[in-house]
Amino acid sequence: MIQCIAIEDEPLALSQIESYIKKTPFLELVDSFDNALEALEFLDSQPIDLIFTDINMPDLNGMEFVKSLRNPPKVIFTTAYEEYAIEGFKVDALDYLLKPIGYPDFLKSANKAKTWFDSQQVKPIETTSNDDFLFIKSEYKVIRVNFADIKYIEGMREYVRIHLTHGKPLMSLMSMKKIEEHLPKDQFMRVHRSFIVNLSKITTVEKSRIIFDENIYIPISDQYKDAFQAYLDKFFL
Known part of the structure; x- marks a missing residue:
């Protein structure tokens, strides 16, 4: 839809x-x-x-x-x-x-x-992962994606778009729940039903938004606000 x-x-x-x-x-x-x-x-x-x-x-x-x-x-x-x-x-x-x-x-x-x-959609992908990277199978290719290279992941109903620090986003027919299961919880956090962010890439938070750059604003929904605030509090001086 x-x-x-x-x-x-x-x-x-x-x-x-x-x-x-x-x-x-x-x-x-x-x-x-x-x-x-x-x-x-x-x-x-x-x-x-x-x-x-x-x-x-x-x-x-x-x-x-x-x-x-x-x-x-x-x-x-x-x-x-x-x-x-x-x-x-x-x-x-x-x-x-x-x-x-x-x-x-x-x-x-x-x-x-x-x-x-x-x-914009590609065939479904399969994933395997360890502590540092994720292997993504897309059509006939197997692509290694380092967790450190992921900026954020965007859910688009039937598929996800993995936004990287360099290069074009990777797209796949996959649920947010499935990709979230393969991500290390100490590095990634879901902040909205449509967004998972790499915590190490966050530099600015304004009101209820994470600002990656002047063109990318990620909303923090009420459902995830407390967990995100708890993460910030651990590093707040």
Whole structure:
């Protein structure tokens, strides 16, 4: 399932997008908003896969909203103005839906999103590990990943993305629970249902977020906050 949010300041248009998402089998509507500022606050603590957003909105328009995101999900823009199409693709939008939007056009865009997400997945991996590294079997390759090279691990529903200090992330069809079982508990901690962090890579904590760099903010959810605070307290002067 592709987790989605919808942003639209017109109630009827928002209701329409909500109904289209709900009737599409591979999409899941996580939440909807009538302004981009509320959506911005939501995304601070809730990673999702795909955003359907109008461009023309008060306070913060859809284009400015997407450009402001540090870790932007994939985006499909909806608007009544055709001239925004080129600008939309400049921010790596998956597609552009011109109002009024019929379900056939919506489904075509949704299928385009599904094709993109499917292309990011690889075959399931098997893992073996010891105190220093993890062996990952992916398709016909066996890849050694040193624990010291892992910055954080991101759960994306059916698969995980292992973010490394160098190089591209490794992706695999695997649950967060399974990868967590293979990680040393004194080096890694789950701080959110979608994130496991390498404790040795943490340099800055701000409010309820771990900041790895100016573009990467990892939320600390209430469920894991006490355990994370206990870890910090051990080294706090």
